[in-house]
Amino acid sequence: MNDRFSRGERREPSFGYERGESRDDGDMRLSPDDRPVRFQQGPTRTEPERQLRKPPRRDKRAGGGGSGGGKKRGRRRRRSLFGGLFYWTMVLGLWCVIGVGGVVAYYASQLPPIDQLTVPRRPPNIAILAADGSLLANRGETGGRTITLGEVPPYLPKAFVAIEDRRFYDHFGVDPVGITRAVVNNLRGRGGVQGGSTLTQQLAKNLFLTQERTAARKIQEAILALWLERTYSKDQILELYLNRVYFGSGAYGVEAAAQRYFNKSARSVTIAEAAMLAGLVQAPSRLAPNRNPDLAEKRAKLVITAMADQGFISQDAARTAMTAPAEVPERTGAGSVNYAADYVMDVLDDFIGAVDGDVTVLTTIDTKLQSSAETILVDALAAQGAKLHASQGALVSLAPDGAIRALIGGRDYTKSQFNRATAARRQPGSSFKPFVYLTAMEKGLTPDTIRDDAPFSIKGWEPENYSRSYRGPVTLRTAMQHSLNTVAARLIQEVTPKEVVRTAQRLGITSAIQPNLSLALGTSEVTPLEMTAAYATFANGGQSVLPYVIREVKATSGKVVYARKATNFGPVIQKQPLAMMDTMFTGVMNGGTGSKFNIPGWEVGGKSGTTQDYRDAWFVGFTARLVTAVWVGNDDNSAMRRVTGSGLPGEIWGKYMKLAHVGAQPIPLPGGFWQGVPAPVEAPVAQMAPQQGGPMPLEGDRAWTPPAPQEKNFFERLFGG
Known part of the structure; x- marks a missing residue:
């Protein structure tokens, strides 16, 4: 008590009453100033006593007071500080949630409605197979x-x-940690972060979004991943x-990648x-094994280690894969299958x-013929092309029924995708002469x-032989055998250029042909494919x-969408003219x-062609098994x-055809050979033919008669026109 009064406080006696109050029962007491105080239920004290029992205030300026009271007030202030921090953290967190929700809602609104969302169809792939079922190439946006x-x-x-x-x-x-990290770094101006996305998010990006690295794309990516x-x-x-x-x-999908880098299906890849x-998918350009094999191998070892750590493969399998890393086979050849x-x-x-x-x-x-044709053509041009100033070539090889082999x-396809075999129209030179001779035979x-x-002149045109020499009177067999220009020019004058054009078109030449006298020397442009198809008629019996x-x-379901049916458009060359032509063709190969380039044991026909100033050189020939045309220019x-x-194209033709016939049983030409039936030889055909322009009858057979105008021609029969 002395301690209390030592601070200057005056103690007054307490009687349990306050001034001015009266008691309303018998328990009344008097205060010092005689004013009664109402009794409070429970222990009560007078005001002075209550004041005396309050803890003393600490004078902040003097630093006085007891130590226990200061600690309590410090704890209250700390509790108040922590409470404030907690409160504002909660408020801030709530606003962040609201803000993030708003951002997510905004970018979600930029997407199609979820109930209408569908996985876009993968662009179709066209797998092109060889006759033996092996893959030649894939076409389409995906590459597989x-x-x-x-x-x-x-x-x-x-x-x-x-x-x-x-x-x-x-x-x-969704990986929340990865997404958060990507958003934070993007807000700092560093763009999106690679590596924070799950496989599902990567798929969502590939299916629906662009490749831009923004927070907006990451948010949409996460939404789509959840869907x-x-x-x-x-x-x-x-x-x-x-x-x-x-x-x-250009490879989309694991099948395309396996074909692109390992030349095999994904079904056959090793560990x-x-x-x-x-x-590879982390950085396709940087880790492509055909560009950076060392980086690709290093990355592959990380994958193998991860597979073993997660129990996807055994440790023994991992060690084997480490010691025998994948190798990308070197691509050889010029990629001709792409043509x-x-x-x-x-x-x-x-x-x-x-x-x-x-x-x-x-x-x-x-595939074997394709590969050998490519090798022979490319090697020949590599060996002689620079010296001969011959930079390009084309080769087409057909079965006699028209199947392209x-x-x-x-x-080189990688340097030029222009298909000279099917699209380049070039002058065929003397390889066009058989159409003139066939017209004459008919x-x-x-x-x-x-x-x-x-030598002779026709309206100022003076055709010359390649050798600049002349033989005088010769048979047509000899003229074709040695490719005499003057005889071919005389024949087209007799049978007329229009008739030669009709003959060529009947046999399959579809390019526009100019009906002039120089056509006898092959001045109208055609494609190698057309020439090969036309010559196939001589090889298959007409x-x-x-x-x-x-x-x-x-289709992938196995349904047959299209199946080619055997077609027979009928003969376009009668038996006897065909036998005569095959006789002259074999003469070219046997002594012309x-x-x-003859093939021992086989009946072979062929014809060379050279244009003015050596701009084009051809060799076209056939057996009963194969018809091939080679162009160089x-x-x-x-x-x-x-x-x-008969130079470079003939050499290419001969090497290819001899290789193509190795081990094959020789087959005679179905047209047979002409045995030498007598016929008028002196008078020009124009004088021998009837005035109506009809064909002259031959012994044992009749020449082919052109269809009447009202009949359907070859292309009308073919396409239904």
């Missing part, structure tokens, strides 16, 4: 067909999970991912190859129309008909030929300009250095 998880080895999809999203089967489609997880199973998402992710070099493919694939795409629409889904196209291309459209002449090989490359088209139509058809 769709593949299912059940088709590939289990370690292939697991390689992607191991390196890209090891918690793929545990999360709900994907809700709509599809994990395996379905992984399968979609494997078929849509970009692997570089090391699967790891290299999985590591054939391009031609398939050019004509495919005519058979099946628009392509809505993946299809497989079975072609007539023979090999098609080389140029020297007008009544024979191989033994004699014409004068001597039947009309329409070149074709597609046998069958199937093609004698160096320059794209700018510049002159070569004395390259003739």
